[in-house]
Amino acid sequence: MVRKTKRKLPDPAQIDEAEKQIREYSRTVKFTVVEYSFEFIVQKLNADRYYVPDYQRNLIWKPKEQSKFIESVLMGLPIPFVFFWQDDDGRMEIVDGSQRIRTIRDFMADKITLRGLEALPAANGLVHSDLPPSRQLKFADSSLRVIILDNTTDAITRTEMFTRINTGGTQANExxxxxxxxxxxxxxxxxxxxxxxxxxxxxxxxxxxxxxxxxxxxxxxxxxxxxxxxxxxxxxxxxxxxxxxxxxxxxxxxxxxxxxxxxxxxxxxxxxxxxxxxxxxxxxxxxxxxxxxxxxxxxxxxxxxxxxxxxxxxxxxxxxxxxxxxxxxxxxxxxxxxxxxxxxxxxxxxxxxxxxxxxxxxxxxxxxxxxxx
Structure with missing residues (x-):
């Protein structure tokens, strides 16, 4: 029988300090949750109302990764939250989710040819406009759940969140x-x-x-x-x-x-x-x-x-x-x-x-x- 080592209880001062840090950090993160259609988000992105910050501009999925994401959408799988932050000019910075959003935009503009699909192999070689009109409309009406960070969220907190929650295959380094x-x-x-x-x-x-x-x-x-x-x-x-x-x-x-x-x-x-x-x-x-x-x-x-x-x-x-x-x-x-x-x-x-x-x-x-x- 393996004898369990008795765990040493933490110092109460350490617990108090941990709680203090949790309270201080949690106060810096305030947000609201909304849901937008692909069509709406792409329109805003094209109008530069939603934008990708400089440190993410070169982070672009490879064609295979883009196709896999579109395949997941067509299969009806859930899409993770994306994170926005409204700057002082009223525009929305995409804190996390830029690769997903840019992939959606490019697919709807026929800039992505599906390839390497395994669950939907018949769709390999197709572009968006090849799909039936009804499927195109359903794709445009698909939605993304968006977490909008409060305007008071500072740059340190935003970039820390990006580093921690970034779900893209290619990540920006510090x-x-x-x-x-x-x-x-x-x-x-x-x-x-x-x-x-x-x-x-x-x-x-x-x-x-x-x-x-x-x-x-x-x-x-x-x-x-x-x-x-x-x-x-x-x-x-x-x-x-x-x-x-x-x-x-x-x-x-x-x-x-x-x-x-x-x-x-x-x-x-x-x-x-x-x-x-x-x-x-x-x-x-x-x-x-x-x-x-x-x-x-x-x-x-x-x-x-x-x-x-x-x-x-x-x-x-x-x-x-x-x-x-x-x-x-x-x-x-x-x-x-x-x-x-x-x-x-x-x-x-x-x-x-x-x-x-x-x-x-x-x-x-x-x-x-x-x-x-």
């Missing part, structure tokens, strides 16, 4: 979502630095990762961690108080807040001191890492990948050390002994990569090692 949702001078800076020759040379990564904007993700993480680090917190050891082990929300909030700050500076002064300072600090960090790390952010001279945990440790740790002691840039101590040490290898394992204690541990390891030099 860098694409931020790029589409938060355009402006700060995002322009991130894109510019991620494409700089110096950074590209130090971050040899595969083409699929390049296509997924991995370098933009690395630059964003660098600024978010460095910009949120409070040196005198935690009894002088430093902390990132705003990091709650919800990285997606943390990065989004940082980019949004920094974008607003930079926009205010530009409106007031025509330029942004923050952008200039961030660009300078990033370039200084690259110069320093080039001098102290023989292989930059990779593990070897022929390395073709840059693990995020390794990048965060070296880049943010070095930048923090330079903030505390700018003379390090001239001394440029060889970082090899640390990079080859067991503590560094343990700190940059991918397990529990987003756990706050692990994040702070790997950043401080490099910072503190350099501080002793």
């Amino acid at each position: 860098a694409e979502v931020r790029r589409g949702s938060l355009p402006g001078p700060f995002m322009d800076l991130i894109i510019s630095l991620s494409n700089s020759p110096e950074f590209v040379a130090m971050t040899p990564i595969s083409q699929p990762l390049i296509d997924k904007r991995e370098r933009e993700e690395l630059v964003t993480r660098f600024f978010a961690y460095l910009g949120s680090f409070i040196p005198n917190a935690s009894n002088g050891d430093g902390d990132i108080p705003t990091y709650k082990e919800e990285p997606r929300l943390f990065y989004f909030a940082y980019v949004q807040e920094t974008s607003e700050k930079i926009a205010a500076e530009i409106e007031a002064n025509g330029t942004s001191a923050t952008v200039d300072a961030m660009r300078k600090e990033f370039q200084q960090m690259l110069q320093f890492v080039t001098a102290v790390s023989p292989h930059g952010f990779t593990k070897s001279e022929t390395g073709k990948q840059v693990p995020r945990v390794r990048f965060e440790s070296i880049a943010v740790g070095s930048a923090l050390a330079l903030r505390a002691d700018p003379s390090l840039l001239q001394r440029a101590p060889d970082l090899t002994p640390l990079l080859e040490s067991d503590p560094f290898k343990d700190a940059t394992k991918s397990d529990a990569a987003n756990v706050k204690s692990k994040l702070l541990g790997r950043i401080k390891l490099v910072r503190d090692w350099l501080a002793d030099k």
Whole structure:
């Protein structure tokens, strides 16, 4: 007989904190539910009253996926909810469901030829206008259940919902979502630095990762961690108080807040001191890492990948050390002994990569090692 291990009861404070988080988040999500016909939704989409946000524009089902969806509709199977959000102009942003809606529109416009159908094989090779008029009318009268998010739902909550509930076969990654949702001078800076020759040379990564904007993700993480680090917190050891082990929300909030700050500076002064300072600090960090790390952010001279945990440790740790002691840039101590040490290898394992204690541990390891030099 297997003896059951007695479960340790959670701390009441933990339960209270969980309930607090649930209440706070649930207050940000208010919605109504409506039902619209395909014909109505397509008319609104064609009139640009309903629109696909930038970060979803390139997410398009392959022909086989489109046909499978149309087959499901023709079979009378239920269609999952789609999510809309009404912007300040009164237009509806499609938070989730854009691929389904665009597939419906394109099928009704004879832009999709059915193929690969298994349940309705006789329909293979047909377009919408090939169907009997009665079937075309029934298709147009088919309906979608729509959840319309309250106008007060902020961008962070909307993109978080998109990431969690996205039902399409092709999904936007976090860098694409931020790029589409938060355009402006700060995002322009991130894109510019991620494409700089110096950074590209130090971050040899595969083409699929390049296509997924991995370098933009690395630059964003660098600024978010460095910009949120409070040196005198935690009894002088430093902390990132705003990091709650919800990285997606943390990065989004940082980019949004920094974008607003930079926009205010530009409106007031025509330029942004923050952008200039961030660009300078990033370039200084690259110069320093080039001098102290023989292989930059990779593990070897022929390395073709840059693990995020390794990048965060070296880049943010070095930048923090330079903030505390700018003379390090001239001394440029060889970082090899640390990079080859067991503590560094343990700190940059991918397990529990987003756990706050692990994040702070790997950043401080490099910072503190350099501080002793």
